[in-house]
Amino acid sequence: xxxxxxxxxxxxxxxxxxxxxxxxxxxxxxxxxxxxxxxxxxxxxxxxxxxxxxxxxxxxxxxxxxxxxxxxxxxxxxxxxxxxxxxxxxxxxxxxxxxxxxxxxxxxxxxxxxxxxxxxxxxxxxxxxxxxxxxxxxxxxxxxxxxxxxxxxxxxxxxxxxxxxxxxxxxxxxxxxxxxxxxxxxxxxxxxxxxxxxxxxxxxxxxxxxxxxxxxxxxxxxxxxxxxxxxxxxxxxxxxxxxxxxxxxxxxxxxxxxxxxxxxxxxxxxxxxxxxxxxxxxxxxxxxxxxxxxxxxxx
Numbered sequence: 572x573x574x575x576x577x578x579x580x581x582x583x584x585x586x587x588x589x590x591x592x593x594x595x596x597x598x599x600x601x602x603x604x605x606x607x608x609x610x611x612x613x614x615x616x617x618x619x620x621x622x623x624x625x626x627x628x629x630x631x632x633x634x635x636x637x638x639x640x641x642x643x644x645x646x647x648x649x650x651x652x653x654x655x656x657x658x659x660x661x662x663x664x665x666x667x668x669x670x671x672x673x674x675x676x677x678x679x680x681x682x683x684x685x686x687x688x689x690x691x692x693x694x695x696x697x698x699x700x701x702x703x704x705x706x707x708x709x710x711x712x713x714x715x716x717x718x719x720x721x722x723x724x725x726x727x728x729x730x731x732x733x734x735x736x737x738x739x740x741x742x743x744x745x746x747x748x749x750x751x752x753x754x755x756x757x758x759x760x761x762x763x764x765x766x767x768x769x770x771x772x773x774x775x776x777x778x779x780x781x782x783x784x785x786x787x788x789x790x791x792x793x794x795x796x797x798x799x800x801x802x803x804x805x806x807x808x809x810x811x812x813x814x815x816x817x818x819x820x821x822x823x824x825x826x827x828x829x830x831x832x833x834x835x836x837x838x839x840x841x842x843x844x845x846x847x848x849x850x851x852x853x854x855x856x857x858x859x860x861x862x863x864x865x866x867x868x869x870x
Contacts, residue, residue, distance in 0.1 A: 637868045682695065687754075693714060694732075694740055730767060749780060764791050789804050790805055812825040817868070825843060
Protein backbone atom coordinates (compact mmCIF):
# COMPACT_ATOMS: atom_id res chain seq x y z
CA UNK A 572 0.00 0.00 0.00
CA UNK A 573 1.47 3.35 -1.02
CA UNK A 574 1.10 6.11 1.57
CA UNK A 575 1.78 9.82 1.18
CA UNK A 576 1.66 12.17 4.17
CA UNK A 577 0.44 15.72 3.61
CA UNK A 578 1.42 18.07 6.43
CA UNK A 579 -0.53 21.32 6.67
CA UNK A 580 0.83 24.18 8.79
CA UNK A 581 -1.91 25.91 10.78
CA UNK A 582 0.18 29.11 11.00
CA UNK A 583 0.25 29.48 7.23
CA UNK A 584 -3.48 28.94 6.99
CA UNK A 585 -4.29 31.52 9.64
CA UNK A 586 -2.98 34.37 7.53
CA UNK A 587 -4.63 33.40 4.26
CA UNK A 588 -8.02 34.44 2.96
CA UNK A 589 -10.77 31.80 3.06
CA UNK A 590 -11.27 29.86 -0.16
CA UNK A 591 -14.82 29.70 -1.54
CA UNK A 592 -16.49 26.43 -0.58
CA UNK A 593 -18.93 24.58 -2.86
CA UNK A 594 -22.61 25.33 -2.50
CA UNK A 595 -24.95 23.00 -0.69
CA UNK A 596 -26.23 22.52 2.83
CA UNK A 597 -24.46 20.84 5.73
CA UNK A 598 -26.46 18.82 8.23
CA UNK A 599 -24.78 18.08 11.55
CA UNK A 600 -25.76 17.01 15.04
CA UNK A 601 -24.44 17.45 18.55
CA UNK A 602 -24.33 19.92 21.41
CA UNK A 603 -23.46 23.26 19.86
CA UNK A 604 -22.55 26.23 22.09
CA UNK A 605 -23.57 28.90 19.59
CA UNK A 606 -26.59 27.11 18.15
CA UNK A 607 -30.22 27.89 19.07
CA UNK A 608 -31.30 26.22 22.34
CA UNK A 609 -33.33 23.04 21.93
CA UNK A 610 -34.12 21.92 25.48
CA UNK A 611 -33.35 18.31 24.55
CA UNK A 612 -29.55 18.20 24.52
CA UNK A 613 -28.11 17.18 21.18
CA UNK A 614 -30.00 18.33 18.10
CA UNK A 615 -29.77 18.35 14.33
CA UNK A 616 -28.86 21.60 12.60
CA UNK A 617 -28.38 22.75 9.03
CA UNK A 618 -25.74 25.22 7.93
CA UNK A 619 -24.45 26.76 4.72
CA UNK A 620 -20.80 25.89 4.00
CA UNK A 621 -19.85 29.56 4.47
CA UNK A 622 -20.90 29.27 8.13
CA UNK A 623 -24.10 31.32 7.69
CA UNK A 624 -27.82 30.57 7.91
CA UNK A 625 -27.57 28.27 10.92
CA UNK A 626 -30.97 26.71 11.58
CA UNK A 627 -32.36 24.12 13.95
CA UNK A 628 -34.18 21.29 12.29
CA UNK A 629 -34.86 18.55 14.84
CA UNK A 630 -34.22 18.09 18.58
CA UNK A 631 -32.87 14.87 20.10
CA UNK A 632 -31.33 13.75 16.82
CA UNK A 633 -27.94 12.51 15.61
CA UNK A 634 -26.27 10.85 12.60
CA UNK A 635 -28.08 12.88 9.89
CA UNK A 636 -27.85 11.77 6.26
CA UNK A 637 -29.41 13.48 3.26
CA UNK A 638 -31.50 11.49 0.80
CA UNK A 639 -30.02 11.26 -2.73
CA UNK A 640 -32.10 14.19 -3.99
CA UNK A 641 -31.60 16.22 -0.80
CA UNK A 642 -35.32 16.40 -0.01
CA UNK A 643 -35.29 14.25 3.15
CA UNK A 644 -33.13 13.37 6.13
CA UNK A 645 -32.73 10.09 8.00
CA UNK A 646 -31.34 10.24 11.54
CA UNK A 647 -31.19 8.56 14.94
CA UNK A 648 -33.26 9.46 18.03
CA UNK A 649 -32.72 8.10 21.55
CA UNK A 650 -35.74 6.70 23.43
CA UNK A 651 -36.50 4.84 26.65
CA UNK A 652 -38.00 1.37 26.83
CA UNK A 653 -41.18 2.29 28.72
CA UNK A 654 -40.98 0.94 32.28
CA UNK A 655 -37.67 -0.75 31.43
CA UNK A 656 -34.42 1.03 32.13
CA UNK A 657 -33.05 -0.19 28.84
CA UNK A 658 -32.48 2.64 26.42
CA UNK A 659 -33.12 2.30 22.70
CA UNK A 660 -32.36 4.32 19.62
CA UNK A 661 -34.61 4.51 16.60
CA UNK A 662 -34.34 5.52 12.99
CA UNK A 663 -36.50 8.46 11.93
CA UNK A 664 -37.12 10.26 8.67
CA UNK A 665 -38.16 13.84 7.95
CA UNK A 666 -38.38 16.44 5.22
CA UNK A 667 -35.32 18.62 4.70
CA UNK A 668 -36.76 21.40 6.91
CA UNK A 669 -37.51 19.04 9.81
CA UNK A 670 -41.22 18.66 9.12
CA UNK A 671 -43.02 15.40 8.41
CA UNK A 672 -41.35 13.38 11.16
CA UNK A 673 -41.80 9.62 10.81
CA UNK A 674 -40.41 6.82 12.97
CA UNK A 675 -39.01 3.88 10.99
CA UNK A 676 -37.78 1.43 13.67
CA UNK A 677 -38.41 0.80 17.38
CA UNK A 678 -37.53 -1.64 20.15
CA UNK A 679 -33.87 -1.93 19.16
CA UNK A 680 -30.65 0.05 19.23
CA UNK A 681 -30.53 1.27 15.63
CA UNK A 682 -28.24 4.00 14.33
CA UNK A 683 -26.01 5.32 11.55
CA UNK A 684 -28.37 4.90 8.61
CA UNK A 685 -27.53 5.75 5.01
CA UNK A 686 -29.68 5.86 1.87
CA UNK A 687 -29.38 3.63 -1.17
CA UNK A 688 -28.65 5.61 -4.36
CA UNK A 689 -32.26 5.29 -5.56
CA UNK A 690 -33.62 6.41 -2.18
CA UNK A 691 -35.76 3.29 -1.74
CA UNK A 692 -33.77 1.59 1.02
CA UNK A 693 -31.62 2.35 4.05
CA UNK A 694 -28.62 0.52 5.46
CA UNK A 695 -28.00 0.83 9.20
CA UNK A 696 -26.37 -0.65 12.31
CA UNK A 697 -28.37 -2.59 14.89
CA UNK A 698 -27.28 -3.71 18.34
CA UNK A 699 -29.96 -5.58 20.28
CA UNK A 700 -29.50 -4.71 24.00
CA UNK A 701 -31.50 -7.77 25.08
CA UNK A 702 -29.57 -10.30 23.01
CA UNK A 703 -25.97 -9.31 23.67
CA UNK A 704 -24.70 -12.40 21.90
CA UNK A 705 -25.88 -10.98 18.62
CA UNK A 706 -23.55 -7.98 18.83
CA UNK A 707 -23.53 -5.40 16.07
CA UNK A 708 -25.05 -6.24 12.73
CA UNK A 709 -25.74 -4.40 9.49
CA UNK A 710 -29.34 -4.37 8.32
CA UNK A 711 -31.32 -2.90 5.46
CA UNK A 712 -34.87 -1.56 5.47
CA UNK A 713 -37.24 0.11 3.02
CA UNK A 714 -37.66 3.86 3.28
CA UNK A 715 -41.15 3.41 4.77
CA UNK A 716 -39.83 1.26 7.64
CA UNK A 717 -40.93 -2.11 6.26
CA UNK A 718 -38.90 -5.05 4.98
CA UNK A 719 -36.17 -5.28 7.61
CA UNK A 720 -33.41 -7.63 6.44
CA UNK A 721 -30.19 -8.76 8.13
CA UNK A 722 -27.24 -8.16 5.82
CA UNK A 723 -24.35 -9.47 7.94
CA UNK A 724 -23.01 -9.71 11.48
CA UNK A 725 -19.57 -8.26 12.20
CA UNK A 726 -18.02 -7.41 15.54
CA UNK A 727 -17.86 -3.66 16.01
CA UNK A 728 -19.69 -2.85 12.76
CA UNK A 729 -20.45 0.85 12.34
CA UNK A 730 -20.79 3.68 9.83
CA UNK A 731 -22.13 1.79 6.78
CA UNK A 732 -22.41 3.66 3.50
CA UNK A 733 -23.81 2.68 0.13
CA UNK A 734 -21.71 3.18 -3.01
CA UNK A 735 -23.10 5.53 -5.65
CA UNK A 736 -23.80 2.64 -8.04
CA UNK A 737 -25.72 0.70 -5.37
CA UNK A 738 -23.58 -2.42 -5.78
CA UNK A 739 -21.46 -2.20 -2.61
CA UNK A 740 -21.56 -1.10 1.01
CA UNK A 741 -18.49 0.02 2.95
CA UNK A 742 -18.32 0.00 6.75
CA UNK A 743 -15.90 0.26 9.66
CA UNK A 744 -15.34 -2.46 12.27
CA UNK A 745 -13.17 -3.37 15.26
CA UNK A 746 -9.56 -2.11 15.31
CA UNK A 747 -10.35 0.63 12.77
CA UNK A 748 -10.58 -1.87 9.95
CA UNK A 749 -12.69 -0.93 6.94
CA UNK A 750 -14.51 -3.47 4.80
CA UNK A 751 -16.51 -3.58 1.60
CA UNK A 752 -19.37 -5.99 0.96
CA UNK A 753 -21.76 -6.56 -1.93
CA UNK A 754 -25.22 -5.07 -1.43
CA UNK A 755 -26.55 -8.61 -0.86
CA UNK A 756 -24.20 -9.11 2.10
CA UNK A 757 -21.76 -11.40 0.28
CA UNK A 758 -18.18 -11.03 -0.87
CA UNK A 759 -16.80 -9.16 2.13
CA UNK A 760 -13.23 -7.95 1.74
CA UNK A 761 -10.82 -5.87 3.80
CA UNK A 762 -9.80 -2.53 2.27
CA UNK A 763 -6.29 -1.12 2.44
CA UNK A 764 -7.15 1.83 4.65
CA UNK A 765 -7.81 2.25 8.37
CA UNK A 766 -10.07 4.61 10.28
CA UNK A 767 -13.65 5.44 11.18
CA UNK A 768 -16.55 7.13 9.40
CA UNK A 769 -15.61 5.77 5.94
CA UNK A 770 -17.06 7.98 3.24
CA UNK A 771 -17.00 7.43 -0.52
CA UNK A 772 -16.51 10.40 -2.82
CA UNK A 773 -19.48 11.28 -5.08
CA UNK A 774 -17.79 9.64 -8.09
CA UNK A 775 -16.76 6.57 -6.06
CA UNK A 776 -13.05 6.90 -6.90
CA UNK A 777 -11.90 7.87 -3.39
CA UNK A 778 -12.63 6.60 0.11
CA UNK A 779 -11.91 8.84 3.12
CA UNK A 780 -11.71 7.83 6.78
CA UNK A 781 -10.89 9.61 10.04
CA UNK A 782 -7.98 8.12 11.96
CA UNK A 783 -6.03 8.97 15.08
CA UNK A 784 -2.80 8.00 16.78
CA UNK A 785 -1.33 9.10 20.10
CA UNK A 786 0.34 12.07 18.43
CA UNK A 787 -1.84 13.07 15.48
CA UNK A 788 -5.35 13.21 14.07
CA UNK A 789 -5.45 12.39 10.38
CA UNK A 790 -7.82 11.97 7.46
CA UNK A 791 -6.79 9.08 5.24
CA UNK A 792 -7.91 9.08 1.60
CA UNK A 793 -7.67 5.89 -0.47
CA UNK A 794 -7.58 5.99 -4.27
CA UNK A 795 -9.52 2.82 -4.93
CA UNK A 796 -8.08 2.02 -8.36
CA UNK A 797 -4.39 2.26 -7.42
CA UNK A 798 -4.44 1.56 -3.67
CA UNK A 799 -2.56 4.83 -3.05
CA UNK A 800 -3.34 6.46 0.32
CA UNK A 801 -2.90 10.13 1.15
CA UNK A 802 -2.64 11.02 4.83
CA UNK A 803 -3.70 14.53 5.82
CA UNK A 804 -2.55 15.52 9.32
CA UNK A 805 -5.27 17.84 10.66
CA UNK A 806 -4.43 18.17 14.35
CA UNK A 807 -3.39 16.41 17.55
CA UNK A 808 -6.87 15.52 18.85
CA UNK A 809 -9.23 13.14 17.05
CA UNK A 810 -10.91 13.98 13.76
CA UNK A 811 -14.42 12.65 13.24
CA UNK A 812 -17.66 12.85 11.22
CA UNK A 813 -16.57 13.19 7.60
CA UNK A 814 -18.63 14.44 4.65
CA UNK A 815 -17.70 15.03 1.00
CA UNK A 816 -18.64 18.21 -0.79
CA UNK A 817 -20.99 17.69 -3.76
CA UNK A 818 -18.14 18.24 -6.24
CA UNK A 819 -15.77 15.84 -4.45
CA UNK A 820 -13.07 18.47 -3.97
CA UNK A 821 -13.50 19.15 -0.24
CA UNK A 822 -14.07 17.13 2.91
CA UNK A 823 -15.92 18.59 5.89
CA UNK A 824 -14.93 17.11 9.24
CA UNK A 825 -15.00 17.63 12.98
CA UNK A 826 -11.67 18.37 14.65
CA UNK A 827 -11.04 18.02 18.37
CA UNK A 828 -9.46 20.82 20.35
CA UNK A 829 -8.37 20.91 24.00
CA UNK A 830 -9.71 23.81 26.07
CA UNK A 831 -8.39 24.85 29.48
CA UNK A 832 -10.66 26.45 32.06
CA UNK A 833 -9.73 29.07 34.66
CA UNK A 834 -8.72 26.50 37.28
CA UNK A 835 -6.51 24.46 34.96
CA UNK A 836 -8.96 21.76 33.93
CA UNK A 837 -8.82 20.43 30.37
CA UNK A 838 -11.79 19.46 28.21
CA UNK A 839 -12.23 18.71 24.52
CA UNK A 840 -14.49 20.59 22.15
CA UNK A 841 -14.91 20.16 18.39
CA UNK A 842 -14.84 22.58 15.51
CA UNK A 843 -16.24 22.05 12.03
CA UNK A 844 -13.57 22.35 9.33
CA UNK A 845 -13.20 21.85 5.58
CA UNK A 846 -10.18 20.27 3.86
CA UNK A 847 -9.36 20.82 0.18
CA UNK A 848 -8.00 17.62 -1.36
CA UNK A 849 -5.99 19.36 -4.07
CA UNK A 850 -3.47 21.00 -1.75
CA UNK A 851 -4.44 20.06 1.82
CA UNK A 852 -5.71 23.54 2.61
CA UNK A 853 -7.92 23.72 5.72
CA UNK A 854 -10.37 26.34 6.95
CA UNK A 855 -12.77 26.50 9.85
CA UNK A 856 -16.54 26.70 9.29
CA UNK A 857 -17.97 26.70 12.83
CA UNK A 858 -16.44 26.41 16.31
CA UNK A 859 -17.39 24.90 19.67
CA UNK A 860 -19.61 21.85 19.38
CA UNK A 861 -19.72 18.12 20.08
CA UNK A 862 -20.14 16.67 16.63
CA UNK A 863 -22.20 13.44 16.44
CA UNK A 864 -22.84 13.27 12.72
CA UNK A 865 -22.31 15.21 9.50
CA UNK A 866 -23.44 15.19 5.88
CA UNK A 867 -23.20 17.60 2.93
CA UNK A 868 -26.23 17.80 0.69
CA UNK A 869 -25.38 16.71 -2.80
CA UNK A 870 -28.05 18.74 -4.61
